[in-house]
Amino acid sequence: MAQPKYTIKKRLLLLISMPILMLSVGIGAIALSSVYEEIAEVYDAQLVHSAKVLLQLVEKEVQDQEYREIELGAERPELFHQYEKNITFRIWKHSHLITQSHQAESFGKFQVPPGFSNQDFDSEKWRFFVFADDRTGITIEVAEKEGVRTELIYKILAALFIPLSLFIPLFLLIIWFGVSRSLRPVILLSQSVDKRDINDLSIIEESDAPEEIHPLIRALNRLLARIQESFDRERQFTDNAAHELRTPLAAMKTQAQVLLKKAADMPECQEGLNNLHSSINRATHLVDQLLSFARLQSHKIEKTDVDLSAVVNEVLQDLSVLALNDNKKLEANIDDHELVRGNKEALSILVRNLVDNALKYTPAGGRINVLVFHDDGNAVFEVSDTGKGISDNEKEKVFNRFYRSNKSEGHGSGLGLSIAKWICDIHGAQITLKDNHPKGLIVQVTIPELFKK
């Protein structure tokens, strides 16, 4: 079978999960950019506010004492926050630095231009707001490390994506289960069709399958009905053919037999009439085989629990007389009650064909052994003979219809073994040909046993 290009399961999974992934990434990106803007606004506003407060606090003092540096005094250790190192300020009067917070020492004498700006000091990014009051000549610088903002953004981002990264696999798992569950009826349906016997043409039940598959099931059922119809026609044909072929054969046979009776005292006619009679019998045998093959193939094969041992016994009882007539030694060793699942009539044809073959191809004085035994969960039916056997390169070909071994010497129809093979196939049985020693053939049929011993 060719690899399918896609499976519904994969396709559904892809179609459902990709948009969800893209959506969550998109939402994340949009949220991120608006969060960044908002944070920038809020922090900038804080800078402006701090500048304003500082200006109001120092305005008076700076004006009174021109260019006097204001001492901030010792930092009070109890008034400290770890975040404080990230913010700082400087106050200038014209170009004199009046005061600055401890963190601003690294800025040196560099005066930052008014308004908002980003500056680098000691490989650290700072955001500045500078307000220059022209009236008093005071310049207020407030600054904040960029890192404060990015850290906040990272934290928000983490708060957003950590739950999302846990949720998405869970979500995909739920989709996977959902898709698998929805497709289960389809898989069950195909399994049940797969498991069907080759002769089982009964309709497929719609009830268990989802509604979307009903049209497919109905189409399948229509196909099954058409196959059933053609099977029925074939069976009708077979029945008619049986009648049309058997009637003239019966006429020939009866006529030959009448002639044989009449020619009882004419030995010169006897041989020819006997040949005619056996030719008619062979033609009859061929017709019978063809018809039984056709009938087996066009009928629904009903299977029941069959006692293979009983089937073999019955056939051997029928055929024993043939062995006696031709002075062949028939022996059997049949274990009791080897039960298999199968069609009794078909199995009987199988056994009859194989024993009949062995009898046919074994010369007068030869031996035919029939065994039934169980072996590793299988019922085994084995026929061995002391005929000419079948060469290795012919062993496969003999199962073909109308193949006749060059050793068959005009016996047989060339159908017996192909019928046997076919019957084995419908029973899940193996048929193998082996060499018998010193000569002859062993045919072995291995059928799964019903109750494993």
Added chain:
Amino acid sequence: MRILLVEDDEMLGKATAEGLKTVFAVDWCKSAEDAEAALKTTPYNVVVLDVNLPKKSGLELLEDLRKVNDDRPVLFLTARDAISYRIEGLNKGADDYLVKPFDLDELIARVSALARRAQGRGNPVISAGDIIFDPVGKTVTKKGKVIKLSARELAVLEILMTHKGRATSKAQIEEHIYDWDSGDIESNTIEVHISALRRKIDKNFIKTIRGVGYIIQ
């Protein structure tokens, strides 16, 4: 003994009529309608009836016969060997059937048996070579000389003779003896009876097919 043969096939009808004529008086007609007319006027002992006839079928003719309580023995000939066809024929009141192509001697034997049964002389003797077994009188003769057998030996011989030409399993023989005489059967009893029969009748009379059973040819 008068036989009516109903067969529409020209060749088969002619040959069968000729074959039957070696033993019986035979009238041959080719349709159910002709057969009905013949049956009204002639007291046939046995009717040999082809199932598949033009217009009215053999099965319909058989049904009509049974409806008017005509219980003359009917043997039907069928070219369809499917079991369902045979059962249908027997259910409709046929006494026996043969599948075409049949053996002429077998047809003659079966027609004779049907005729005898109809005349109240059922259970004819069964012969194998020069041995004759009478199942009614329970006697066995060899070349006309009566052979004395025990009841159980007779029971064994009876089942083998009635299945002449087919092997009978040991289990089947045991079952038959049990029906005959419900005394206990020991496991080697059958072998004992068989060897007694061989000694008394002929050592090759009963053949053993090992693993299958015993057979009289």
